[in-house]
Amino acid sequence: MSDVGLLWWRKMLETIRQPVWVISGLTTPLLYLLLFAPLLDRLAGSAAFPRGEVLDVFLPGLLALLAFSSGMGAGWGVIAELQTGVVERLRVTPASRFALLFGGVLRDVVAFLVPATIVVLIAVPFGYDPSVPGVLGLLGLLCLVTATTSAWSSALGLIFRDIGGLAAVVTGLQLPLTLLSGVLLPLSLAPGWLRGLAYADPLYYAVQAARALSDGVVDLSRVGVGVLVIGALTVLTLTWATRCYRRVAP
Amino acid sequence: MADVIEVQDLRKSFPGVEAVRGLDLRVAAGELFGLLGPNGAGKTTTLRMLTTLLPIDAGTAVVAGADVARDPRTVRRRIGYVGQIGGADLPATGRENLLLQGRLYGASRSDARRRADELIEALALGAFVDRRVGTYSGGQRRRLEIALGLAHRPRVLFLDEPTTGLDPQNRANLWDQLRALRSDGTTIVLTTHYLEEADALADRLAIVDAGRVVAEGAPRALKAQLAGDTVTLRPRGDVPAVRTLLDAQPFVRNVVLDGDALRLAVPDGPDALPELLDVLGGAGVELAALTLVEPSLDEVFLRVTGRALRDVA
Numbered sequence: 185m186s187d188v189g190l191l192w193w194r195k196m197l198e199t200i201r202q203p204v205w206v207i208s209g210l211t212t213p214l215l216y217l218l219l220f221a222p223l224l225d226r227l228a229g230s231a232a233f234p235r236g237e238v239l240d241v242f243l244p245g246l247l248a249l250l251a252f253s254s255g256m257g258a259g260w261g262v263i264a265e266l267q268t269g270v271v272e273r274l275r276v277t278p279a280s281r282f283a284l285l286f287g288g289v290l291r292d293v294v295a296f297l298v299p300a301t302i303v304v305l306i307a308v309p310f311g312y313d314p315s316v317p318g319v320l321g322l323l324g325l326l327c328l329v330t331a332t333t334s335a336w337s338s339a340l341g342l343i344f345r346d347i348g349g350l351a352a353v354v355t356g357l358q359l360p361l362t363l364l365s366g367v368l369l370p371l372s373l374a375p376g377w378l379r380g381l382a383y384a385d386p387l388y389y390a391v392q393a394a395r396a397l398s399d400g401v402v403d404l405s406r407v408g409v410g411v412l413v414i415g416a417l418t419v420l421t422l423t424w425a426t427r428c429y430r431r432v433a434p
Numbered sequence: 435m436a437d438v439i440e441v442q443d444l445r446k447s448f449p450g451v452e453a454v455r456g457l458d459l460r461v462a463a464g465e466l467f468g469l470l471g472p473n474g475a476g477k478t479t480t481l482r483m484l485t486t487l488l489p490i491d492a493g494t495a496v497v498a499g500a501d502v503a504r505d506p507r508t509v510r511r512r513i514g515y516v517g518q519i520g521g522a523d524l525p526a527t528g529r530e531n532l533l534l535q536g537r538l539y540g541a542s543r544s545d546a547r548r549r550a551d552e553l554i555e556a557l558a559l560g561a562f563v564d565r566r567v568g569t570y571s572g573g574q575r576r577r578l579e580i581a582l583g584l585a586h587r588p589r590v591l592f593l594d595e596p597t598t599g600l601d602p603q604n605r606a607n608l609w610d611q612l613r614a615l616r617s618d619g620t621t622i623v624l625t626t627h628y629l630e631e632a633d634a635l636a637d638r639l640a641i642v643d644a645g646r647v648v649a650e651g652a653p654r655a656l657k658a659q660l661a662g663d664t665v666t667l668r669p670r671g672d673v674p675a676v677r678t679l680l681d682a683q684p685f686v687r688n689v690v691l692d693g694d695a696l697r698l699a700v701p702d703g704p705d706a707l708p709e710l711l712d713v714l715g716g717a718g719v720e721l722a723a724l725t726l727v728e729p730s731l732d733e734v735f736l737r738v739t740g741r742a743l744r745d746v747a
Contacts, residue, residue, distance in 0.1 A: 431489070
């Protein structure tokens with residue numbers, strides 16, 4: 185376990201020293217809040233936002249989007265460390281293979297959690313009115329989303345070993361996954377066939393659960409299913425990526 | 435002395451390539467051992483198997499008292515490894531790299547700090563160790579990477595092509611540092627495709643070709659046994675008579691007449707010279723000139739593989 189702490193701190197230092205990333209982690213959600221959320225105000229009271237509070241629906245989706253994209257870049261970092269021999273050097277140390285993976289995953293989780301918390305705090309004066317325990321649960325669930333994408337992207341980085349292949353798969357899946365999850369507009373607006381497709385998107389369940397939690401509702405159909413799907417995916421991707429660290433191709 | 439590395443019939447295939455095909459190796463404690471061979475001979479693959487980076491297909495390898503396939507964790511605790519492409523963390527400083535490395539091997543914060551100071555001193559990293567590694571020159575980075583390999587005082591240090599890409603000055607410095615390490619008792623195994631490096635540095639070496647060891651021994655012994663030294667002498671007087679005399683000596687091979695000089699091969703030049711002078715002096719032969727040329731490992735390589743290393747490297 186101490187290996188995880190050491191390797192997490194290694195990645196944290198790397199992040200802190202690249203102020204560009206710290207800033208861009210904050211600006212993207214804030215730009216959505218400032219330049220996109222106002223467009224939705226006209227829709228208040230419509231089928232999409234029955235309760236009238238646009239931010240209560242939009243913000244959980246925005247946080248889910250942030251959680252997803254915070255983990256996505258992990259594979260690029262892994263490839264850079266394959267190329268500079270860092271992965272190889274660490275694999276010869278007695279550090280557990282899980283720690284080699286999880287140090288980076290945990291960094292990504294922090295890199296999600298810090299801006300996400302700030303965004304929540306900023307949104308409150310603009311009318312975001314969540315349940316406090318609910319929003320804590322929401323952030324916890326979305327941390328698992330970040331962990332899943334981070335592990336998945338790392339595993340693909342270890343397998344592809346080159347940016348081209350990784351980028352094709354990750355960015356190729358990013359758009360359909362986020363569009364189908366209903367992060368920007370709820371899928372209650374969608375035609376039936378589109379809603380059907382969304383059931384195949386794990387991020388959809390995370391967004392559904394996030395919206396329920398934000399309202400302070402803990403139900404089986406949204407929160408229960410969301411926690412189950414994302415929890416299972418977290419375990420699955422972490423196990424898979426750890427195995428990839430055990431056997432890195434020469 | 436006890437063997438620190440025992441490798442028997444090691445094998446590794448990749449799709450379409452048999453990289454290592456039945457490699458045997460023994461390295462004694464405290465030795466500086468070289469694996470010499472052209473690119474693609476299987477040196478790096480062998481090293482990667484011995485350092486637990488690559489699963490072994492067949493054969494056994496015991497490194498620092500533990501079986502590599504069955505107990506990789508113990509092997510990892512006892513060995514250091516400096517890879518071909520380095521492995522230092524570029525966004526961190528050299529000191530941060532050293533501290534992290536020490537702690538990953540289980541050292542306490544203060545022990546790691548003390549060990550880092552020792553290594554900074556030993557490898558002369560002081561001038562740049564608190565800068566980020568990304569700003570280092572090639573030679574500085576190499577020294578840091580070797581220090582990283584030594585963070586936990588490993589019994590065996592493996593280095594893969596440690597001087598590739600270094601200028602002659604840095605290469606000579608690195609040789610000195612490796613010799614100093616060896617005299618402190620660390621067993622060192624390195625791969626190289628530079629003949630001069632294997633010759634100057636290694637106590638013993640194995641020539642690897644097409645995934646097998648084709649010759650093994652001290653550089654001097656290999657040269658003596660496989661190529662022999664060349665003596666050229668120019669006698670005064672009756673050259674054919676001297677040639678007949680030399681042909682009759684059991685330690686002399688291949689006497690060739692070359693103008694007014696005679697060229698001949700002896701297994702060990704420095705040993706053979708006094709004897710040769712005795713024989714010639716006893717027969718009353720006076721010499722106008724005498725030179726001894728030691729063979730290069732290139733000749734040894736040519737002899738055992740049928741190819742010149744420089745052609746294939």
